[in-house]
Amino acid sequence: MCGIVAYVGPKDAAPILLEGLQRLEYRGYDSAGLAVVNAKGLKTRKVKGRVADLAAAVPARFKGTVGIGHTRWATHGAPSDVNAHPHLDHEGRIAVVHNGIIENADELRRRLEADGVVFQSETDTETLAHLIALMAKEAESLEEAVRKALAGVVGTYGIAVVDAQRPGEIVVARNGSPIVLGIGEKEMFVASDVAALIRYTRQVVHLEDGELAVLTADGFHTFTSDARETAKEPFTVDWDAGHYDNGGYEHYLLKEISEQPDTVARTLRGRIDDRFHIAHLGGLNMDARETRSFRRVKIIGCGSAYYSGQIGAQLIEELARMPADAEPASEFRYRGPVVEPDTLYVTISQSGETYDTLAAVQELKRKGGRVLGIVNTVGSAIARETDGGIYLHAGPEVSVASTKAFTSTAVAFALLALHLGRVRDLSPADGRRVCEGLRRLPEQIKEILTLEEQIRELAIKYADAPGMMFVGRVRGYPVAREGAQKLKEISYVHAEAYPASELKHGPLALISPELPTVAVVPDDELLDKNLTTLGEIRARHGRILMVGHRTSEAADDCVVVPKNENELDPILLTIPLQLFAYHAAVALGRDVDKPRNLAKSVTVE
Ligand code: F6R
Numbered sequence: 001m002c003g004i005v006a007y008v009g010p011k012d013a014a015p016i017l018l019e020g021l022q023r024l025e026y027r028g029y030d031s032a033g034l035a036v037v038n039a040k041g042l043k044t045r046k047v048k049g050r051v052a053d054l055a056a057a058v059p060a061r062f063k064g065t066v067g068i069g070h071t072r073w074a075t076h077g078a079p080s081d082v083n084a085h086p087h088l089d090h091e092g093r094i095a096v097v098h099n100g101i102i103e104n105a106d107e108l109r110r111r112l113e114a115d116g117v118v119f120q121s122e123t124d125t126e127t128l129a130h131l132i133a134l135m136a137k138e139a140e141s142l143e144e145a146v147r148k149a150l151a152g153v154v155g156t157y158g159i160a161v162v163d164a165q166r167p168g169e170i171v172v173a174r175n176g177s178p179i180v181l182g183i184g185e186k187e188m189f190v191a192s193d194v195a196a197l198i199r200y201t202r203q204v205v206h207l208e209d210g211e212l213a214v215l216t217a218d219g220f221h222t223f224t225s226d227a228r229e230t231a232k233e234p235f236t237v238d239w240d241a242g243h244y245d246n247g248g249y250e251h252y253l254l255k256e257i258s259e260q261p262d263t264v265a266r267t268l269r270g271r272i273d274d275r276f277h278i279a280h281l282g283g284l285n286m287d288a289r290e291t292r293s294f295r296r297v298k299i300i301g302c303g304s305a306y307y308s309g310q311i312g313a314q315l316i317e318e319l320a321r322m323p324a325d326a327e328p329a330s331e332f333r334y335r336g337p338v339v340e341p342d343t344l345y346v347t348i349s350q351s352g353e354t355y356d357t358l359a360a361v362q363e364l365k366r367k368g369g370r371v372l373g374i375v376n377t378v379g380s381a382i383a384r385e386t387d388g389g390i391y392l393h394a395g396p397e398v399s400v401a402s403t404k405a406f407t408s409t410a411v412a413f414a415l416l417a418l419h420l421g422r423v424r425d426l427s428p429a430d431g432r433r434v435c436e437g438l439r440r441l442p443e444q445i446k447e448i449l450t451l452e453e454q455i456r457e458l459a460i461k462y463a464d465a466p467g468m469m470f471v472g473r474v475r476g477y478p479v480a481r482e483g484a485q486k487l488k489e490i491s492y493v494h495a496e497a498y499p500a501s502e503l504k505h506g507p508l509a510l511i512s513p514e515l516p517t518v519a520v521v522p523d524d525e526l527l528d529k530n531l532t533t534l535g536e537i538r539a540r541h542g543r544i545l546m547v548g549h550r551t552s553e554a555a556d557d558c559v560v561v562p563k564n565e566n567e568l569d570p571i572l573l574t575i576p577l578q579l580f581a582y583h584a585a586v587a588l589g590r591d592v593d594k595p596r597n598l599a600k601s602v603t604v605e
Pocket of ligand 1: 302303305306348349350353354357400401402403485486600602
């Protein structure tokens with residue numbers, strides 16, 4: 001997804017902007033550009049392609065101590081040099097970089113064209129450059145010009161703006177798309193993601209929706225859209241630049257899969273109480289009485305976050321005996337949901353910036369819902385807007401496909417289910433069983449990681465199939481969905497997940513030697529039913545890779561993982577499927593960390 005960086009200070013801006021853009025590459029993009037301001041005016045360079053192509057296009061004498069940069073993920077207009085940001089007004093005075101979507105861009109464009117403005121690009125962003133330039137003619141400051149221009153804009157944005165006539169400052173604004181200010185020594189940074197700032201400073205300020213900021217080398221001021229000054233407290237990011245290194249692994253994805261013994265341990269750290277067999281979740285900001293007042297749980301997230309929410313719903317129903325279900329945030333917010341006071345809403349987001357999930361949080365809050373966030377990125381929009389929650393502490397996830405955040409989210413749900421259960425009917429003995437199971441997870445994940453070579457060989461064996469079916473029952477079904485999701489997004493092999501119980505109601509027609517099945521078969525009370533399903537697939541000459549706790553003659557190949565408690569097994573069963581997808585993608589020569597058409601955090605609708 002699009003990325004923004006900006007710099008104002010004593011140094012040359014271009015190398016800092018290029019470095020920042022490189023740090024944002026993992027989010028996905030198709031073109032890149034930057035603009036710097038010096039006493040002679042604005043200079044820009046934009047290219048379709050990689051940040052490395054942009055760096056090659058920037059001449060040595062590209063001087064300026066103020067600048068803005070951008071990686072673009074095309075929405076309005078195809079990827080091209082011209083459509084890349086920054087966009088300038090026709091006099092070349094104002095330059096703008098923008099994340100988000102301007103919904104009334106067509107109308108604004110028509111109005112500006114009627115006034116004689118000639119557009120260069122097909123983008124919605126260019127309207128902003130012209131509008132701000134128009135306002136700048138009358139305004140006393142760039143901040144005033146930006147504020148007035150934005151008053152007529154409908155849509156979402158995170159923007160950074162420079163003015164050739166005011167070479168010492170940058171104005172930024174946020175509405176639905178993240179903007180983070182980084183505070184340095186006599187220098188200021190801006191980015192849409194802390195990843196781009198972390199090399200320079202860990203002191204950051206997040207803008208809220210409807211907020212603007214003016215940055216100079218000496219500091220910053222923040223304002224509301226009606227020009228009232230706001231007071232912001234910087235906070236210290238606890239991730240450092242080292243967290244963003246690939247640690248010697250060939251791909252971030254493999255690094256992040258391999259980190260899971262540690263990341264799961266971090267999610268658990270300090271949260272298990274062995275005396276009362278409960279979970280300490282102070283961040284929920286709820287006392288026992290309020291916790292008991294909820295009758296059901298609704299879980300909301302997108303993509304893999306939603307699938308981890310399905311694992312969460314199952315855990316809550318089993319351990320807390322409360323009705324719980326998960327739903328894609330993108331669907332939830334548009335179907336006019338009935339928001340009830342006795343429902344606990346739990347939203348999930350690794351990035352904490354996914355637009356659909358954030359919008360669902362806002363809709364829930366408008367309707368008086370009690371909303372928690374299970375979030376990885378500290379200080380992100382969803383973390384700020386929810387009433388409380390659980391941080392994953394999994395460290396930054398760089399690869400586009402989510403792995404360690406998925407397992408940590410499932411672990412966080414196990415803690416939440418334990419917490420909800422122990423203030424209701426869950427017995428101390430069952431609480432202890434779950435606590436002990438949770439403690440075993442990091443070591444068991446290490447054991448699963450030792451199966452990598454076997455899984456690599458299986459991935460190579462199955463990778464040439466035109467498609468794969470993934471099946472699982474009840475606890476195994478979200479695992480199958482996540483397995484299919486990982487495979488399709490990084491290897492581009494078509495993968496479809498079905499509840500094993502549903503095969504007979506349609507998809508069995510697809511089974512043939514050409515469509516292998518990955519079956520998630522835990523040793524639980526549904527084992528026999530699952531083995532019967534494998535028999536049905538075999539009878540149709542389907543090949544089967546079984547992932548479970550034992551081998552079976554019903555399957556062609558088996559990956560056997562350590563057994564934990566039934567409720568916690570889905571967490572472990574996910575890991576072989578991550579490795580399977582990773583090695584299938586490598587075998588097929590895919591760009592594992594940056595799969596086509598996908599972005600790390602989806603900050604637009
Ligand atoms: C899949 C994947 C996506 C994200 C989804 C939500 O591997 O990464 O499906 O899970 O876009 O992202 P977050 O968790 O940042 O809200």
